Amino acid sequence: MKKLLVLIQNDWIEYKNGPESLILKKYAKFSNKLTLMYFGIIWSTMTPFLTIPLVPLIFNIFVSQNNSIQRQHLYAQYEYVFDSDKNYYPVLIHSYIGSFAFINAVVAIDAMITMYIEHACALFSIIGYVKLLDNANSISYFFQLGIDIICLSFTGFQIATKIDNSPDAAMRFAAYSTSLLVVLYFLSYPGQQLIDHSLKICHNIYKANWYCTSLRTRKLLIFMAMRSSIPCQITAGKLYVMDITSFKLVVKTSISYVMVLLSVQE
Template identity: 30%
Template structure:
């Protein structure tokens, strides 16, 4: 993780021109807005777990979670409620922080591809119809630099995929299980408003969480695939033959988009996000039929 952050710092400290700096800043602003909004959402949704004791007006006093304490639960009721509330908001803060870090890394990869696309678009635009050998050499060096940037962005994406593959696999598996079972529990608590609100909030929270993991991954795939288009619309026809050959290799490599997977089995994308929701609903239907 330190290597990722050091690479990000290096990229922000060494932009080649003002426009590159603006690109990095634009993606950083998007990450900041996401982090703030997602943190607010996490705290708001997790608060649904602790509203039961405050909404309840019956003699039976419920707890936010079903947990056994080595204490007199009636005597220390509000102490237990406070402890569970603090734990709930701690989990909420950790979830928001980890997901914000994930999105920050993905958005930085997108920024690297955007910077690469900007540099590719400028290839050959300053060449005349009969460029000098020195001008052709300078253009070739620019293309070599673009290839290096492309390789660097792909390496960053591959390293991130390796680092997050297993954690996201565990996360996805637990999401599917909990989303399916929470729907079943909602049916069992349809007459208990506090519990119903709690499990509806859980289902919505997990769905939003999965979406905000799949959406940046989809953006990264799209950004990496767009490199071929940037190279195609550059003024490559003015460059030398060796420059054209180098661009061909770059375009061929960009035909394979960078992907984030969970356990090397599931590709994180909006298409697969919809597939997971469909699968979860199928499991929920099976559980419902067993209950009936």
């Protein structure tokens, strides 16, 4: 990660006064917009999941004990060391602090990776940067993708089983599933951009007036066209390509797992 930041810093210094700086600024602004949009969507989708446990606490203030609603935990609690009901408020506060820290950490990491990819789109002629970017994030993407598929399948199963008996719980899981889908899409969209930008080089070579150039230039353009016809990609463990097509495949796979779980339960 540090090496990527140093490369970005050097690029900004090198192109500080040239026309290339306008391209860098354009993609930097777009990356900033994506990050702000991602931050807003994540917190808006997670808000129902985080606020529903607070409803009984607020409601019980204004009603008698006989009409009170049972308190809910933010997450399922398993009593290993202490009774979570007796220590309800410390557990609830700890759950919220942990959730806020985790969500902000995920948003910050994903935003940084998006910044790297947008910079690669701006300076796509530097192929080595793209390779370094893929090597730096391939393993982390692999584990994150696997966890997201498992969580999507689990939350989808919970929604399907609780929608009739416990609508509030189903709503919380639906909000969480939406957040997972947003995370996956946010990671897939820049990857799709990178593929599109890499293929544009090949298309632009074909559209150019290459026949007006020298013989030596034409030979160089042939090699450029051959190399750029192979799209540069960000992968998860060198197995899964981070693009929109793969995003759709993950959603379909998760839905299939939910159907399997429901059939097993029946």
